[in-house]
Amino acid sequence: MLINTYVIRSRILLSKQLICQKNKFYSKLVEANSGDINKIQRCIGQPTHYSHPHLIKDDEITPMIKKDEYRTRRQNLMNRIGEFSRNQLNSMKNFVVILPSASKKYMSDKIPYFFRQNTEFLYLTGCQEPDSCLVLTSRGSEHYSSLLFVQGTDVHSELWDGPRICPSKVEHHFGIEKGLKMEEFENYLQLFLKSNPGVVMWYDLFSIVQENVDNVIKNILKVRSNMLQSPRFFVDQQRLIKSPSEIELMRKSCQIASEAIVSTIESSHPGNNEYEIFAKVDYECRMKGAEYLAYPPVIAGGKRANIIHYITNNQLVNDDEMVLMDVGCEYHGYSSDITRTWPIGGKFTNEQKELYQAVLETQLQVIDLCKNFCSLDSLFDSMCKILGKKLQQIGLIPKSISEDALVKYAYKFCPHHVSHYLGMDVHDTPSVTRNIPVKPGMIITIEPGVYIPENNESVPRNYRGLGIRIEDDILITENGPEILTKYCPKDVDDIEQVASKQLQ
Template identity: 45%
Template sequence: MVSSGGRVLFRAASKLLPRPSWSRGCVWCQCRSISVKPGGLKPKTVPARYLGQPSPFTHPHLLKCGEVTPGLSQTEYELRRHRLASLIEAQSDRLGPPASSSTHVLIVLSHPTRYMTNDIPYPFHQNQDFLYLCGILEPDSALVLYGKGRPDKTILFVPRRDPGRELWDGPRSGKDGAAALTGIERVHSTEELGVVLKSIKGSTLWYDSSNPSHSRLHQAHVSPLLEAGAMPRPLRPLIHSLRALKSSSEVALMHEAGRITAQAFRRTMTLSLGDVDESLLFAKFDFENRLHGANFLAYPPVVAGGNRANTLHYINNNQMIKDGEMVLLDGGCEYFGYVSDVTRTWPVNGKFSTAQAELYEAVLEVQLSCLSLCSPGVSLDHIYSTMLALLGRQLKRLGIVKAGTSDADVLKAARRYCPHHVGHYLGMDVHDTPELSRSQPLQPGMTITIEPGLYIGEENEQAPERFRGIGIRIEDDVLIRDKGGPLILSADAPKTISDVELACAQR
């Protein structure tokens, strides 16, 4: 999915804390192989009931013992909170006393339930920053980190048990269930958030007050602190600097999301028989993603036939695609909190025309060159500049730009025929960690998209007639690695002309 606009510069933290020398016992089976923190509480056992989200007790086919969400353990979530505390401590040390000795309070709110009409809710989707730090999938929750100098104490707030509401909305974890699931020892009901915040009396508040993720909790519990004179510092850039660097567990989830989406593309291409409704391709793509393990689509996909491919975020997906036209499908899935974002363009009758093949090969050649640049130390902005130069050469070669055009005008033409960036960060969200600038050097563990395109509208009288009405984008998901070159997470999606035509011919 193409992204627009620049972002705030923030240098991601490259030094990660060592793994703690202790970890809590497994709350599900109390495995002897996992030790308990010296002097700490005994591990809690999970209630023998459904919680507000899957658990190893109720969903053993999804979660292993000790996991909070599929693939991610209590230890990993705890390590994330330790790393965030270290970032706060490091910033405080740079400020010097008295900031370094002050009590820091960090507040992250969940998302609320949103309603499409009256009492019918939309499917709930958690605030990714909140989810990243604790793994709780329930609405109306909050996480507070605090401590003197180093905010390494954690309090979790979750909705209280309410049989009346649970009858309609489903089970809630409650304090005991949330504590057992996450391993966080101090858990309160959400109604107690304001009282607890007042009792901490922090002198340095870290909270994103400009755009609260939960307006009701903000007004009821956090606003009194701001009205009392607290001047919050932004927390989101620090969390995003951590989210940008993926652990091996996160990479595994993203790799599976990429694999599922690639197979969905392959199976959707089998409907290439001639005239086809965009809505049918949409339904097939959605079905294949969910059938093979995705939770849902990561965003409303673009299924754009013919000239509609030149509308970058076309999501109506309700027109007929005629035999001989191409379809641009930009889609991805979410797999237990991590997403894919892939684009392929192919002829709906399964065979590229000469003009379609010419334009497609030009975009593919540029994409392959850009993929080869995906290595540590290179920025997305540098790859973007390279993309524009390469597209400019292709435009001249194809006769879309005249041979004698100056280099400056060729670059202008490249920006006109490809008005979006070469890519963006990817992770828990499609346009992930937007606080990070695309001018900063890529680091091992970052995941990005690479998605050059050429868009030639029907009304474009400057381009050769055979190319008019064609829009092509090719997008893959890429993991930056220290060694071995980039890992293409969506590599199974057919991409060469021969592979695309072969996939279209499968029945």
């Protein structure tokens, strides 16, 4: 008994000594470098100025984009919706905007796909956490409240998936007024609607981003008759015109993809498998700073170039064939989209060169038309006329047809639009029509092509099976179009020089 008491007392004394030593250690650590503790405390599951000073500057939430820009985006959205509510809905009541983040998706049990944030949510918050939700509520005509619902810290989950932001840190990190746990979302919304009878809810019910949020909204609508509107169009309208910081991010994304494509073409040679070319361009984009490719790339050798969305990428490319590669990268949330076509053997055949030159000249003329600030649909109509005449000169389209018939013929050779909006998503702002005039700050693609299936017996045999597309990313400015992908060669001589480098 005496021995046991002695042992217990010894252990207590030792424990107190260890605690004292530990406290002294942390006191010295804090005294020596309190900044390190701050860095640990401010780790929130995505890069910050404290954890990634090489990427993010002070007061930036994401690279090159500051808190003030995110605040301005939210304010502008609320102003637009408020104005629409007053003028079109004849409503002077308060309203609430609900924008969920994406959820994690799983390829199999507990094995997640790589997470990509819902870009509407990301555009307004800069937050990369899954299963979160932004709620904006109006307070009078020009004021609003912002809340960010997050999962909150959880020791077990963070062991597997990494740190999460605590709701109390939301204001500091994201400049959003208040943070709450996602488990409080339904109760908060119910109380807000109860306190504001007849309030209009702005939520996109037809595009489910997060099932938990969607279920809450649907359950509320079963018992309440609140008017529901989608905020997507208003968000897309804002995203359509890029800020100076967004333009710089787009320039960098386009430069990275352009340089990666050049390196890929240089290393290509007859006998390559398409997936080898895929691996090379993916590697080059990542090594130059991109997080990942912006979409599954098209690496189409030979006749497979006539499959416009060919992404199988598993065939060999023969000596006399061309490769059509449609690829882009995502750089800190902003996408590039480029297509180049080159001869795997280093030299175009006569028919390949003739057809390539027709597509290139068409593209250059359509790019030049951007200075007139016409719509994307107008550019498409012009492309069909220009390309049709080029193909008439080659002899692929009869010369004795009307202009209307010429456009229809050209469309058969190029059955896709010549342009789409580009930004955080590859097909950006899809709710915005393509029949509005382009404006400075918009970024678009220009991508004419010609596709001739092997079974097209209306053209000479040597042209059958050929597929060519040339695509560049264009910034609309007051002074005319700026080609953001200018670092990626496309003239015949330049393409042949780059393509033959591996063979020299």
